Amino acid sequence: MGDFNSNRSNKVNFETKIQDSQEIVIGKEGLRKKILQKGNSWKTPFHGDEIQVHYRVKLQDGEFFDSSYDRGKTFTFKLGQGEVIKGWDERIATMKKNERAILTIPPNLSYGETGSPPLIPPNSTLIFEIELISWNSIRDISGDGGILKKIIKEGQGWATPRDVDEVLVKYVASSADGKILSQSDDAVEFSLMEGHLYPAMKKSLKTMRKGEIVELIVKPAYYFGNSSFDGDGDGIGILQSSNSNLIIHLELISWKSVVDVIGDNKVLKKIIKAGEGYDHPNEGSLAKVVYIGKLLDGTIFERKGSHEESFEYVCLEGQLYENLDRAIMTMKKGEEAIVTINSHSMFYEIKLVDFNKEKPFWKMETKEKIEACDKIKNEGNVLFKDGNFQCASRKYEKASKFIQFDHSFNNDEKCRANTLRISCYLNNAACKLKMGEHQEASELCSKVIEYDPCNVKALFRRAQAYLRINELEKAEIDINKALEVDPTNRDVKVMYKELKNKQKQYTQQEVEIFSTMLSKLKTIL
Structure with missing residues (x-):
């Protein structure tokens, strides 16, 4: 923590602050803290962040022997990386910007049994006055240490670009010794779906806010992306051969939101x-x-x-x-x-x-719901006649939603709603059959049959759906039921003949398959 210098002049003020503030214990290892000045933000630093602090330090019942204030320069270190004593790493991680506190750090969280001779004896308790000036956030973007992001300037708001958004950026890419390899003379716009130059840029931009400026430390595995490299090829080759890091100074100017x-x-x-x-x-x-x-x-x-x-x-x-x-x-x-x-x-x-916008059905009176259902169902009928089956299907689905919940309807309204509901299901089933969506058609007909088990149209259309997906036994059950209800129905009779023809074809196919198997068996024997 720098050179040890004497600082007797501040002893009285320091001890007065200790007496005036209330001490609390942090953790279970004897670390104690007294806040002298509260911070002015809710944010606290994370492990890996680059921290700038001012401090004074003394031995318990001793005099100051080191002070960054006297040197006129803040002390900088990376939090949680073992660059400072354990008591600092634990306490400063909880501090806010501009917070000042007095820390009493026991030997087990400082220099321990060995001390730091000649000024810090073994098993010494240290008293620090620490002021958290600021920090630069450093994030492991790739999760494997391949891309580290150091925030130089905080961005605005909370939003960050998404995978499909188009970003406007400025950047300078250089080697660790400062040689520029690539840069944007003007702002560059590109889609994050496609990326630009280095994959580290694409990955990092999705974590940045508008106006944010960062420094990226990039390992060789993240030099290149799918896009062609347009920088100094010789320079990047040297970096690769030496396994050196790439440094990218990156600014997110703005972005255009893109919706998938x-x-x-x-x-x-x-x-x-x-x-x-x-x-x-x-x-x-x-x-x-x-x-x-x-x-x-x-x-x-x-x-x-x-x-x-x-x-x-x-x-x-x-x-x-x-x-x-x-x-x-x-x-x-x-x-x-x-x-x-x-x-x-x-x-x-x-x-x-x-x-x-249309008035939503949950805001409608019961009469309005029935009228809206009837109106939209008729619109579907027009579309069906014009051969626009997909749009007609959507109309019938929408119409049925208006009367989906009928608990507030009176008896007459429930009767009318039930008639409309059945009509919407049957018409939608007809659309699904036209579009080849046979499973959906059968499900809609089944809903009708739940209300009305003898509905010939529902039985007929469900049988049609079953025939198309070769569920012949189910089709036969529906056709027989329909003929029981309406023995003279011409359409059902025609379908009955179609069913019998299909059953005959399948029987012939089975006979042919069996005969072929027998022939092969005889040849083997």
Whole structure:
């Protein structure tokens, strides 16, 4: 802790502070503390951080023999790395910036049985007055010591970039002896998905806040990424051969938030201008937008709306390309964004001018719920007739949600709701059959049969689904039940013939397979 110098002048003040403050015991090894001045922050340093302190020290019942104040220079060390006595490592980890305290450190937490002759005898208790001036946070970003991040300037706020965001940075990469290997003359923008130059930069930027400046100490294993190196090739080669560290001075100027709309990185929304508030459109919202669709070469292939008159449409009703529609549903009023679709083959420049959300069903009166269900079901019917089965299916699903909970309905309303519910399930099952989603179709029909075991349409459509997935025994049960209820139903009779033909085909196939097996067996014998 520096050269030992005498400092008798501060003895009276020091002892007065000890008498005036209240002492507490820390831990179970005899470390005691008295706070002289509280810190001005809630933060405390972590192990590995680079600490700057001022201190004075004396022996118990002795005089000061060392002081950083007298030297006019703070004492610097790394916390928790064994660079100072154990009592310092334990206590300073709990201090806040500008906190001043008196520590009474027993021999077992200082210089022990050997002491530090000639000024510190064996088994000496030391009295320190310590002031925590500041610290530079050092983090092990890679978890294996390969990338250490030292914070030079704290960033703003709490947010950090995510994997898909686009960052704007400045950097200087150099060898440990100060030779510059690569640097950004101007700010550089790149996507964290793709990275830039060194993988250490990509990994570290995801831990940084806006305006944060850091120094990265990078081991050779983290020199290169997938992107091509554009720095001093000879310089980095020398670093590799000598197994030397790479030093990167890195500043995160800002970043543009990117939203992975679908969850597979194929539809990405980059926010150019933030919107208002927290709300965004949902299914059925009336949205007003202005957008331009472009190919990568700048060719415009679609344009909707203008600054004078925006384009109005209803969300998720098939009026727009679905992935674009879903991207708009993540936007806020007034937000401007660029949406990239299908691995960057095309993109849209979009502004969500305004939107009106539908009234949620839990805020509706019972009459409103029934009316909304009927209205949306009829909208689904129109879409079904037009062959838009996917959008029609979504309409039926949405309609049924309005009457999902009918405990507050009166008897007449429950009867009407049950009729609508059955209709929505049956119509949605028809959509699922058209789309080849046979399992989903059978499940919807089963819901109807729970309400009405003799519903011929439900039995018929479930039998259709079973036939398509070759569940012939289940199909036969439903067909027979339907014929019991309605023996003259033409559609069910046609399906019965189809079932019998399939059963006959399977019987023939089984006979052929058995005959082939017998022939092979005879040949062997």
